[in-house]
Amino acid sequence: MLDELIQTIIATQIPERNSILFIDDEAICHDIVNLVLRYSTNYNVINAYSGKEALALAQQFNKKLGLIFIDILLSDMNGYQIYKLIRENEVLANIPIVFQSGVINQISEINQLIIGKEVDIIHKPYKNDELINIVNKYMRKKAIT
Amino acid sequence: MLNTIMNVSEKFCRFLSDTTNISLDNIQLILICSALLVIIFYFIYKVKLLLIKVRREFQTEVHVVELKNKLLRIEEELKSKTAIFNYTNHEIRTIIHGISGLSQFISENWGLLDDAELRKHINSISENSIRLKNFMDELLDLLKFNIDKNRANFVEINLVNSVNQVIEQCKKLFLFNKDVKIIFNHGEIRKAIIYGNTIMIDQLLFNLFTNAIKYTNQGFINVNLSFVNDDILGWKVSISDEGIGIEDDELKSIFELFVRGSRTSHGSIGTGLGLNLCNEIVLNHKGTIWAENNNGKKGATFNFIITIFQDSSV
Numbered sequence: 200m201l202d203e204l205i206q207t208i209i210a211t212q213i214p215e216r217n218s219i220l221f222i223d224d225e226a227i228c229h230d231i232v233n234l235v236l237r238y239s240t241n242y243n244v245i246n247a248y249s250g251k252e253a254l255a256l257a258q259q260f261n262k263k264l265g266l267i268f269i270d271i272l273l274s275d276m277n278g279y280q281i282y283k284l285i286r287e288n289e290v291l292a293n294i295p296i297v298f299q300s301g302v303i304n305q306i307s308e309i310n311q312l313i314i315g316k317e318v319d320i321i322h323k324p325y326k327n328d329e330l331i332n333i334v335n336k337y338m339r340k341k342a343i344t
Numbered sequence: 345m346l347n348t349i350m351n352v353s354e355k356f357c358r359f360l361s362d363t364t365n366i367s368l369d370n371i372q373l374i375l376i377c378s379a380l381l382v383i384i385f386y387f388i389y390k391v392k393l394l395l396i397k398v399r400r401e402f403q404t405e406v407h408v409v410e411l412k413n414k415l416l417r418i419e420e421e422l423k424s425k426t427a428i429f430n431y432t433n434h435e436i437r438t439i440i441h442g443i444s445g446l447s448q449f450i451s452e453n454w455g456l457l458d459d460a461e462l463r464k465h466i467n468s469i470s471e472n473s474i475r476l477k478n479f480m481d482e483l484l485d486l487l488k489f490n491i492d493k494n495r496a497n498f499v500e501i502n503l504v505n506s507v508n509q510v511i512e513q514c515k516k517l518f519l520f521n522k523d524v525k526i527i528f529n530h531g532e533i534r535k536a537i538i539y540g541n542t543i544m545i546d547q548l549l550f551n552l553f554t555n556a557i558k559y560t561n562q563g564f565i566n567v568n569l570s571f572v573n574d575d576i577l578g579w580k581v582s583i584s585d586e587g588i589g590i591e592d593d594e595l596k597s598i599f600e601l602f603v604r605g606s607r608t609s610h611g612s613i614g615t616g617l618g619l620n621l622c623n624e625i626v627l628n629h630k631g632t633i634w635a636e637n638n639n640g641k642k643g644a645t646f647n648f649i650i651t652i653f654q655d656s657s658v
Contacts, residue, residue: 227442227468234449234465238456272434301437323434324441327448 216265218243219334222253222281223270223299228323232268235327242338250276254284261290266337271300282318295337297321428601432483435616439476443469482617485547489621492541493628501545503536503579503650507567510549514557523562526553530569536579538650540629545650548625551618552583552646559587560643576632578651586643595635599623626650 221232221244229246236242245260247253250273257264267285271278278298285291295317321333357375361368446465450457457465511526519526530536538545556565563586572580590598601620626633631650638645 225438225442227446227472228438230465230468231442231445231449234446238453270438272431301434301441323437324444327445327452 215262217241217338218245218260218263218265219338220245220247220253220257220260220264220267222247222250222268222273222278224248224272224274225270228270228299231327232330235330236334239327239331240334240338242334249274250281253281257285257291257294258288261294264291264294266334267291267294267296269296269298271298293317295319297333297337299323299325431601431616435479436476439472439479442472443476479617482621486617486621486624489544489547489624489628492544493624498539498541500537501540501542503538503545503569503581504530504534506542506545506549507569507581510546510553511567513550514553518554518557522557524557524560524565525563526565526567528567528569533569533571536569536571538579538629538652540650544625544628548622548648549581551622552648555618555646556583556585556587560585562586572649576649576651578631578649580647580649582645582647584638584643584645586641589637589642589644590635592637595637598635599633622646622648 219232219236219242221229223229226248229244229248233244233246236244242265243263245256245264247256253269257267269278269281273281278300282296282298285294285296296319298318298320299322300320301323317337319333319337321329353375357368357371360366360371364371366374446469450462450465507528507530511528514526553565565586566582566584568580568582568584570580570582572578599619599622601616623633626648629650631648633646633648635644635646637643
């Protein structure tokens with residue numbers, strides 16, 4: 200409850216498009232992203248542990264979001280379902296998306312989604328540098344454009 | 345041409361009539377009958393050939409249908425095996441990612457974090473290492489079960505003894521430092537005989553008990569044994585915990601592979617394999633298993649019934 204409140208306060212005070220929505224049902228994955236991005240970048244992380252929670256947070260902070268990380272396997276829905284719902288939503292449709300996957304043979308399915316859209320993929324287990332690089336790639340691109 | 349044939353056949357008939365002393369009419373009759381017989385045998389032979397051909401074609405068609413069905417079954421099995429492989433791969437990689445990412449960060453930024461934060465993350469690494477071990481153990485149990493289930497040795501098992509043994513095992517392993525008591529209510533029942541595989545039944549009980557212990561921090565786990573005579577004639581075992589309970593719409597799905605109750609914490613020690621193995625074991629014993637939330641108090645109850653009359657060749 201307190202975490203949610205802090206998350207809301209921080210997110211409402213940060214500049215536009217400076218937040219990353221991180222969707223994963225594993226607490227330890229959130230710990231890593233929060234730690235690494237807190238000490239290596241100035242971006243804010245909004246944490247979602249399920250698809251339902253992610254969509255509500257994405258809607259709430261749509262103007263703050265510069266990037267969305269989606270884990271492919273979640274407890275209530277899969278990453279593709281969230282991806283489609285985000286792309287169908289007018290205010291969220293243009294936000295770049297990075298899939299996180301522990302399943303190598305899903306690359307072809309994701310490649311089909313990539314055509315003409317800002318979608319990327321990062322494979323678990325990834326190094327912390329890879330995380331920083333992919334975050335910077337999309338967040339800086341957004342700052343330039 | 346026809347005339348020539350007629351003339352030749354007439355001459356041939358006369359010749360036969362002269363040499364055998366049989367009248368010309370009879371000779372002609374015999375020849376006509378013989379010709380007819382040859383034609384009939386020829387047709388029978390042809391029909392037989394046709395029947396063989398039709399039968400062969402029919403058999404090929406049946407064979408093709410059988411092969412197609414077999415192929416469909418194999419494809420389905422492959423699809424399900426691929427899904428299991430994908431989930432397993434994802435789960436293992438996720439846990440390893442968590443452990444390696446956190447430890448890499450801590451090692452590279454040792455002075456950056458205060459003691460409280462360090463302790464939190466090191467605990468997280470430790471919990472996830474245990475989780476990875478549990479996951480591998482349960483995955484191996486599941487694989488072992490799939491290999492053994494077809495050649496299962498079914499023997500008479502007394503559930504009273506099995507439950508008591510598993511309770512003792514759990515007490516030694518998990519309850520020495522936990523304020524949780526297991527109470528086994530079996531009334532006057534001393535013998536509750538089923539036919540089953542001893543290792544599988546022990547595994548079933550062990551998984552249900554560890555599940556109950558995992559989610560009960562303090563209090564009682566009540567085990568009830570009773571004889572049921574409803575749709576199924578068998579022995580019913582119910583294990584009630586005082587844990588977090590289960591969302592009503594998840595009461596069935598928690599027995600599916602890789603499904604964890606949403607009330608469990610994110611990245612909890614649950615693997616999504618244990619209850620699925622319980623379900624597989626009970627099905628293999630032609631029994632039934634289900635979960636329900638405790639009425640008016642916290643926690644859930646896991647029940648299973650195994651029929652008393654079992655074909656030992658199952």
